[in-house]
Amino acid sequence: MPLSNPEHVPAVLHFVQACRPRSILDVGIGTGSYGLLLRQSLDIGYGRIQKSTWEVTIEGVELFEPYRNPVWDFAYNRVLSGDIRDLLPGLGSYDLILCNDVLEHFPRAEARALVLSLQQRGRVLLATTPNREFPQGAWGGNEAERHHCLLGRDDFGGLVAEVVTGITSCFVCTRHEDLVYPLLLAADRCPSIAPARPLHPWVRLRRKWRQWRLRHP
Numbered sequence: 001m002p003l004s005n006p007e008h009v010p011a012v013l014h015f016v017q018a019c020r021p022r023s024i025l026d027v028g029i030g031t032g033s034y035g036l037l038l039r040q041s042l043d044i045g046y047g048r049i050q051k052s053t054w055e056v057t058i059e060g061v062e063l064f065e066p067y068r069n070p071v072w073d074f075a076y077n078r079v080l081s082g083d084i085r086d087l088l089p090g091l092g093s094y095d096l097i098l099c100n101d102v103l104e105h106f107p108r109a110e111a112r113a114l115v116l117s118l119q120q121r122g123r124v125l126l127a128t129t130p131n132r133e134f135p136q137g138a139w140g141g142n143e144a145e146r147h148h149c150l151l152g153r154d155d156f157g158g159l160v161a162e163v164v165t166g167i168t169s170c171f172v173c174t175r176h177e178d179l180v181y182p183l184l185l186a187a188d189r190c191p192s193i194a195p196a197r198p199l200h201p202w203v204r205l206r207r208k209w210r211q212w213r214l215r216h217p
Contacts, residue, residue: 021124097119131169
C-alpha cells in the first residue's frame with residue numbers, strides 16, 4: 001500500500017536524525033508521507049519554514065503515478081515516476097536512502113540485488129519490510145502492490161541494527177566505517193533493538209563510556 005506501518009515510523013525517523021543527511025532518496029514514496037515527515041524533521045523543525053530556506057535535498061521515486069498528490073510537490077525537491085531499477089543508474093549519490101515497504105514487492109533474488117544497488121548509491125540504507133508472511137495482492141488498482149518475498153537480516157549486507165516493530169522490521173545498513181559508531185549510538189537509544197551480531201561485553205562497555213563522554217564534554 002502507499003502507506004507505512006505506523007509502528008516503524010518512529011524508528012525510521014530516529015535513525016534518520018542520527019544520520020544528519022543532507023541528501024535523501026526515498027524509494028517508493030506512495031502518498032509521500034515520509035517526504036513530509038523528513039521535511040518537518042530536517043528543515044522545518046529548525047525554523048526553515050519557507051521552501052527557499054530548505055537545506056536538505058529530498059528526492060523520491062514512485063512507480064504508480066496515480067498516487068501523485070500535492071504532498072509530492074511540497075515535500076520533495078523532485079519525484080521521478082518509474083521503476084527504481086531503471087532509474088537508479090541515472091541518479092547520483094545520497095547520504096541516506098529510504099526503502100520503506102518496497103522490497104517485499106519483488107522476488108527475493110531481485111530484492112537482494114536491489115539492496116546491493118541502493119547501497120552503492122547511499123552511505124546509509126534504511127529499509128523496512130514485513131518480518132512474517134503477510135500476503136497481499138493488487139491494491140487500489142496497482143498490481144505492483146503484490147507481495148512476493150519475505151526478507152531477513154541475512155539479506156542485508158553492512159547491517160548495523162534491526163528494529164522489530166510489530167509485523168515489520170527496520171534494517172539499518174552502512175558500509176562506511178565512519179557511520180557505524182553513530183548508528184550504534186542511535187541503536188542504544190532506540191527501543192526494541194536486536195543487534196546485528198552479539199557484542200563482546202568490553203565492546204559494549206567501551207561504547208557506553210564513549211556515549212557518556214559525548215554527553216559530558
